[in-house]
Amino acid sequence: MADARSTPESLPPAFLEFLQENGLDPMMYSMADTIPRYIRLKPGMEAQIPEIQSELKCHLDKVSWLPDFYAIPPQVQIASSKAYQQGKIYGIDAASGAAVLALDVQPGEHVLDLCAAPGAKLCMLADMLGGRGSLTGVDVAKHRLAACRTMLQKYSLGDCCRLFVADGTSFSILPVNSSLGSGEGSTCLKDNGSTLSEWTSKRSWKDRQKSKKARTAGSPHLTSTSEPELIYYGKHSGLVGLRKCDALRPSADDEAQTSGYDKLRLLTNGFKLLKTGGSLVYSTCSLTVAQNENVVQQFLCKHSSAELQKIDSADSWPCRSGSIFKTLRFDPATSQTSGLFVAKFTKLQI
C-alpha cells in the first residue's frame, strides 16, 4: 500500500505500472495532504455558519457545484466540535455527496442503500426525502449498522429509515405494504432461508450518550453489559421505486467482516430489487478498472433491461468520463476529493 505522502519517484515500479494501467495519476499520493475535508450543512442550519466558522476556527468555503457542501482545511478536526456533536454538520466527502445527488431523489420516492454504514450518504438521502417516501439501509456488519443507527438518531433522522443487518448480495425484503411485499406491520421476513430482522437500538441517541457519560464517570449501574440488544424497529411502508446500490471498496476491517464480497453480485441484486423505470447508482471509492468499468460492463452484458443514464447535474462537477460512456470518475488529484467512480442505471420495460 502506498504511503499517503509518497512521491511518484518513491513508488515501486510495479505499483506505478498498476496506476498507469488504471489511468491513475501517481501525483495523487503526494497530494493527499492538500485535499480539503468536506462538511455538509444540515438543512436549515445556514444561519449558523458564522458560529460554526468561529468554532472550527476556519472559513467554510462553499462548494460551488454541490449544494450544502463546504470545504475546510484538511487538518481541521470536526468530531470534537459542538457543531458536529449537536448534529449541525455532517462529515462527508464531496464526491460521495455527488454520488447521492446523482440519484436525483425526490420527496416521496423509495430508496434502498446497500452497504449503508456508517451512514453519511444515508443521512443525505433522508434529508433529500424530507420525511416522505421510504428509506432502507442494509449493511452486513452489525457493529457498523449500530453506528449508522446512532448517526441517524443524532441527526433526528431515526424515524425516517429502516435498517437491516443483511448481505446486500442476497437481501430481498420488499417494502412493507407493497403489492409485491408483505402486509403492513410485518416485521420479519424469510430471506433465502435465514430470518432477517430490522435493527435499531432500544434507546434514543441522547439516552445512549447519557449512559456513555455515566459509564465514563464510573457509575456501577451502567456497565457495558447494560447496553441494550439491537432489536426490531420500524414503521415505514411503501412501494419499491427508486433504489440505490452504494457498493464501496471495503477497508481492511470491512474485508474481514465481508469476505466473498462481490460488487457485481451487489449490483445485480440491487437491480433485481429495482422497480421498472427506477434508477440505481453504483458508486465505489475503488479507483481500479476491475472494480468499476469491468463490473459495469459485465453487468450490462447480462441485463438487457439495464441502461446507463447520463447524470445531468454532473456537467459542472470536477470529474471526467470513465472509460465507459456516461460513467464518471472523480480523480483525487484533479477533483480535490477522495476519489470516486459513479454509474447510474435505469431499468427499462422489456
Ligand SMILES: C[S@@+](CC[C@H](N)C(=O)[O-])C[C@H]1O[C@@H](n2cnc3c(N)ncnc32)[C@H](O)[C@@H]1O
Ligand atoms: C465504505 S463503507 C460504505 C459507506 C457508506 N455508504 C456511507 O456513506 O457511509 C462499505 C460498507 O459496505 C459494507 N458491506 C460490504 N459488503 C457488503 C455486503 N455484501 N452486503 C452488505 N454490506 C456490505 C461494509 O460492512 C461497510 O460498512
